[in-house]
Amino acid sequence: MSDGAAPAIAFDRITKRFGAVLANRSVSFAIAAGTIHGIIGENGAGKSTLMSILYGFYQADAGEIRLAGQPARIGNTADAIRLGIGMVHQHFVLVEPFTVLENLALGREGGLMLQPGIDRARAAARQIEAAYGLAVDLDAKVEDLPVGARQRVEILKALYRGARILILDEPTGVLTPDEVLQLFQILRRLKSEGKTVLLITHKLKEIMAVTDRVTVMRAGAVVGDVATADTNEADLAERMVGRKLAILPERVPVVPAEPILRAQGVRIVDAGGVERVKSIDLDLRPGEIVGIAGVSGNGQSELLAALAGLLPLAGGTLSWNGAPVPVEGRAKILRHLGLGHIPEDRHKNGMVGPFEAWETSVLGYHRDAGHARGVWLRSRVIRALTARRMVEYDVRPRDARLRTSAFSGGNQQKLICAREMARGPKVLLVGQPTRGVDVGAIEQIHARLRALKAAGTAILLVSVELDEILALSDRILVMVDGRVTGALDRSEASERALGLLMAGVQGAAA
Amino acid sequence: MQRDLPPLVDYGLIPLLNLLLAFLVGAIVLGLIGVSPLDALGTLFQGAFGSLDGAGYTLYYATTFIFTGLAVAIPYQAGLFNIGGEGQAMLGGLGVTLVCQSLGGVSLWLVLPLAILAAMVGGAAWAAVPAILQVKRGSHIVITTIMFNFLASAVMTYLLIDRLRAPGDPSPETAAFPASTALPYAHEWAAKLGIAMEESPLNLSFLVALVLAVLVWLFIRRSLWGYEIRATGYNPSAATYAAIPVGRVTVLAVCLGGACAGLVGINEVMGVLHRLVLGFTGGAGIVGIAVALMGRNHPFGIVLAAILFGALYQGGAELAFDYPQVTRDIIVVMDGLVILFCGALENMLRVPVTRAWQRWRLTSAIRRPA
Numbered sequence: 001m002s003d004g005a006a007p008a009i010a011f012d013r014i015t016k017r018f019g020a021v022l023a024n025r026s027v028s029f030a031i032a033a034g035t036i037h038g039i040i041g042e043n044g045a046g047k048s049t050l051m052s053i054l055y056g057f058y059q060a061d062a063g064e065i066r067l068a069g070q071p072a073r074i075g076n077t078a079d080a081i082r083l084g085i086g087m088v089h090q091h092f093v094l095v096e097p098f099t100v101l102e103n104l105a106l107g108r109e110g111g112l113m114l115q116p117g118i119d120r121a122r123a124a125a126r127q128i129e130a131a132y133g134l135a136v137d138l139d140a141k142v143e144d145l146p147v148g149a150r151q152r153v154e155i156l157k158a159l160y161r162g163a164r165i166l167i168l169d170e171p172t173g174v175l176t177p178d179e180v181l182q183l184f185q186i187l188r189r190l191k192s193e194g195k196t197v198l199l200i201t202h203k204l205k206e207i208m209a210v211t212d213r214v215t216v217m218r219a220g221a222v223v224g225d226v227a228t229a230d231t232n233e234a235d236l237a238e239r240m241v242g243r244k245l246a247i248l249p250e251r252v253p254v255v256p257a258e259p260i261l262r263a264q265g266v267r268i269v270d271a272g273g274v275e276r277v278k279s280i281d282l283d284l285r286p287g288e289i290v291g292i293a294g295v296s297g298n299g300q301s302e303l304l305a306a307l308a309g310l311l312p313l314a315g316g317t318l319s320w321n322g323a324p325v326p327v328e329g330r331a332k333i334l335r336h337l338g339l340g341h342i343p344e345d346r347h348k349n350g351m352v353g354p355f356e357a358w359e360t361s362v363l364g365y366h367r368d369a370g371h372a373r374g375v376w377l378r379s380r381v382i383r384a385l386t387a388r389r390m391v392e393y394d395v396r397p398r399d400a401r402l403r404t405s406a407f408s409g410g411n412q413q414k415l416i417c418a419r420e421m422a423r424g425p426k427v428l429l430v431g432q433p434t435r436g437v438d439v440g441a442i443e444q445i446h447a448r449l450r451a452l453k454a455a456g457t458a459i460l461l462v463s464v465e466l467d468e469i470l471a472l473s474d475r476i477l478v479m480v481d482g483r484v485t486g487a488l489d490r491s492e493a494s495e496r497a498l499g500l501l502m503a504g505v506q507g508a509a510a
Numbered sequence: 511m512q513r514d515l516p517p518l519v520d521y522g523l524i525p526l527l528n529l530l531l532a533f534l535v536g537a538i539v540l541g542l543i544g545v546s547p548l549d550a551l552g553t554l555f556q557g558a559f560g561s562l563d564g565a566g567y568t569l570y571y572a573t574t575f576i577f578t579g580l581a582v583a584i585p586y587q588a589g590l591f592n593i594g595g596e597g598q599a600m601l602g603g604l605g606v607t608l609v610c611q612s613l614g615g616v617s618l619w620l621v622l623p624l625a626i627l628a629a630m631v632g633g634a635a636w637a638a639v640p641a642i643l644q645v646k647r648g649s650h651i652v653i654t655t656i657m658f659n660f661l662a663s664a665v666m667t668y669l670l671i672d673r674l675r676a677p678g679d680p681s682p683e684t685a686a687f688p689a690s691t692a693l694p695y696a697h698e699w700a701a702k703l704g705i706a707m708e709e710s711p712l713n714l715s716f717l718v719a720l721v722l723a724v725l726v727w728l729f730i731r732r733s734l735w736g737y738e739i740r741a742t743g744y745n746p747s748a749a750t751y752a753a754i755p756v757g758r759v760t761v762l763a764v765c766l767g768g769a770c771a772g773l774v775g776i777n778e779v780m781g782v783l784h785r786l787v788l789g790f791t792g793g794a795g796i797v798g799i800a801v802a803l804m805g806r807n808h809p810f811g812i813v814l815a816a817i818l819f820g821a822l823y824q825g826g827a828e829l830a831f832d833y834p835q836v837t838r839d840i841i842v843v844m845d846g847l848v849i850l851f852c853g854a855l856e857n858m859l860r861v862p863v864t865r866a867w868q869r870w871r872l873t874s875a876i877r878r879p880a
Contacts, residue, residue, distance in 0.1 A: 308751075309753070310750060310751060331750075331751075331753045332753040335753055341751070343751060348745075348747050348748070349747050349748050349750075349751040350748065350751065351745075351748060352740075352741050352744045352745045352748050352749075353744065353745065354740075354744050355740070355741070355744065359737065363741065363748065363751075363752045364751065364752035364753055364754075366734060366737055366738075366752070367734060372734050375733050375734050375735065376732055376733055376734070377732055377733065377734055377737055379732060
């Protein structure tokens with residue numbers, strides 16, 4: 001620990017239990033003032049619980065938090081804000097139709113009239129912007145801002161409320177590589193101005209790039225607390241997972257074959273009349289993984305959803321093994337033909353939070369023979385099946401009757417993967433399969449995708465993680481503004497080539 | 511943080527505390543008009559459960575409330591709030607009337623299933639229009655079902671004054687049904703078993719209501735449609751992803767709710783009045799909303815809440831009979847207090863109870879060495 005001045009934050013034997021689960025077990029470590037401190041761990045390791053205790057969402061069952069040496073009682077978030085703690089949530093908490101200034105003033109209007117509060121916010125925001133290099137258009141509506149800018153608004157909001165300690169929970173999950181670099185610059189600037197930054201993440205690269213010290217958590221306990229300079233990615237990964245990670249297997253070569261699913265001239269227009277996908281042709285062949293790379297928001301999500309039948313097609317045709325697929329009701333038809341779909345947004349589409357795990361694990365397949373008899377669900381059969389899948393896909397805790405929302409993100413994703421993969425789909429559409437998922441689970445999900453490919457499934461992978469695209473794909477398409485702007489074979493693709501194509505630089509790969 | 515509470519506290523203790531609060535405020539009201547609250551509570555309880563016929567009245571009221579409570583609970587599973595139980599019950603009564611009037615002299619065991627079917631079809635048909643408007647046009651179902659209550663009322667007034675009224679009868683009601691269509695009363699069955707029971711309107715419909723509650727529970731928890739209804743209610747976009755026809759499922763849920771409301775006709779029209787009378791529903795559809803809220807939209811919770819409200823209705827009537835100061839309006843205040851505390855303020859005590867529970871668990875965990 002740092003000697004001399006008392007650390008900005010000291011966790012002293014923090015323990016928190018939820019029912020049978022010990023989310024934090026006697027967690028102790030200190031964070032020196034004016035540093036960037038990383039906390040990494042798999043999903044369910046207890047990072048979020050610890051931060052929720054620090055920010056006053058939960059009360060620790062035992063233990064103490066000291067801020068600058070003083071024992072702190074943080075009974076609710078208002079206490080936390082008063083004590084100078086600010087939090088930037090993974091999912092932003094902004095009023096979208098409000099302007100940036102209105103969001104800043106929210107809760108600090110100070111009096112009956114709105115204008116003085118707004119004026120105060122403007123003056124303060126200008127100062128903060130200048131001090132930390134946070135460029136935001138104060139009069140823009142939040143709903144019009146890109147994700148990276150919204151995040152800066154959140155940081156601005158925390159600083160405006162007087163935060164000396166800033167907690168960032170998985171801040172880079174939604175950012176483009178460029179936005180990530182910008183964020184890191186802001187964090188360094190905050191540090192140089194004496195703020196203390198807590199970075200919660202599961203991305204080792206980011207820990208190495210920006211932190212001074214890193215605490216590793218596993219199963220609710222601290223398993224490592226080291227200066228970043230004294231460690232490396234492999235070491236951290238092993239500590240996080242508690243074992244050595246497997247070495248990547250050899251790529252299985254693609255045997256040329258006729259495409260199973262073929263999309264031609266696909267156009268998608270969104271509810272606002274904007275053309276999100278502009279005439280795309282796509283062939284998915286057995287035993288091949290096609291990766292779609294691109295900065296998020298360039299039409300990949302819409303393409304994936306439309307192929308699965310969740311969005312209407314404004315134009316174009318689909319065919320399955322050469323036979324045309326009707327446009328109306330194709331979601332159901334494609335499922336019957338053997339299409340699996342791991343959706344991008346698991347909370348929105350992939351699962352039903354209040355459903356018990358066994359109910360979620362047949363979502364979309366609940367009418368299949370074997371899952372239903374007459375009008376009744378065969379709950380006992382499905383529960384047994386779910387219990388088997390939980391073992392096979394390592395879903396924890398292994399409780400088929402637990403509510404889906406009570407599982408951690410990674411385990412929810414494994415549950416969804418199990419559902420979509422277990423039936424041996426002929427075509428599998430996969431969107432951001434490892435978003436918000438820990439290293440161990442990523443390794444496992446990737447291995448499953450490779451195994452399916454080897455078994456002859458045609459896979460379409462949409463991901464904003466270039467590492468993931470490069471690790472899995474046989475063929476890579478780059479999408480910019482609703483068009484495919486580049487098609488590369490894996491052998492000719494590199495992070496640099498893809499990055500240039502994603503940025504819209506034509507012919508960069510040639 | 512609901513998972514921090516064991517079900518016994520969540521479903522047992524909290525409603526009980528809410529009820530106690532309602533009684534406490536009710537006691538103050540009674541004290542203000544010069545009635546001893548304890549005596550009044552005694553009278554109320556005695557009136558509701560103290561005698562076989564008193565209990566009969568309680569369960570007769572409860573029967574209607576079970577039907578109207580379920581009418582709210584099923585659409586609620588699909589994420590929709592059905593306020594139209596009142597109107598759906600009226601149309602159910604109309605269905606029962608048509609069956610009973612045309613099937614005089616036929617065995618009751620043939621008439622009853624047909625009457626049940628007609629009641630359900632009547633209620634479901636009246637619910638279908640708001641449901642379809644919601645799905646196709648986005649007209650909010652709360653608004654449309656309220657409007658449909660008024661429409662049903664107008665339709666019934668027209669039918670009972672101009673079409674169905676018995677010739678020469680000045681009041682807006684049909685002629686009495688053939689005697690063969692009357693449902694057996696509980697006191698008739700009790701007499702056969704040699705039990706002395708004063709007359710009460712409790713009839714076979716109560717058993718129909720209990721069976722229905724079990725069927726609804728099975729349907730919601732275990733059937734494919736129940737599964738699809740819940741998926742739609744919890745997360746419509748996940749339901750779409752699962753290729754569930756969300757619109758059709760929504761209409762189904764609301765129509766089933768309407769069908770439950772329609773069954774009020776079995777209890778009131780076929781069981782007790784033996785004729786269709788204008789305004790026979792008497793606001794039961796609205797009470798059903800409170801019953802469903804208090805029963806947490808769970809069929810078994812609804813049965814318990816319906817019995818509670820039945821007891822309040824019956825005990826309240828006794829109270830008004832025994833004390834001249836207690837007018838019909840005071841009874842409405844009492845009912846209102848229960849609805850207020852058990853329904854509208856249902857979550858008021860949840861936070862303090864959760865805190866207290868966690869503190870208690872923590873201290874007991876510390877005393878017990880881990």
